[in-house]
Amino acid sequence: MALKVKLVKSFAGASSDMLDTIRGLGLKKFGDERILKDTSAIRGMWFKVKHLVTLETVSGDAPAPKRRKPAKVALRERALAYQVKQLKA
Secondary structure (H helix, E strand, O other): OEEEEEEOOOOOOOOHHHHHHHHHOOOOOOOOEEEEEOOHHHHHHHHHOOOOEEEEEEOOOOOOOOOOOOHHHHHHHHHHHHHHHHHHO
């Protein structure tokens, strides 16, 4: 089972703890939605900011988080690919 969390109110004027909790839920701006695993930690985070977000239960599992390479690594790989391309030309 998964939970769909949506930021429905502005977090302007919220305390830094609430901002950290909103970021921890993966919400960045007004209207953002995330599908997360139904765990006690997520429910506790929701309870802390429940006046700013909505929570609904969704059938199925939460999608696996997408892993991004650090910017430095991605930049290095692009530079190497460019150099290889230049050598072949």
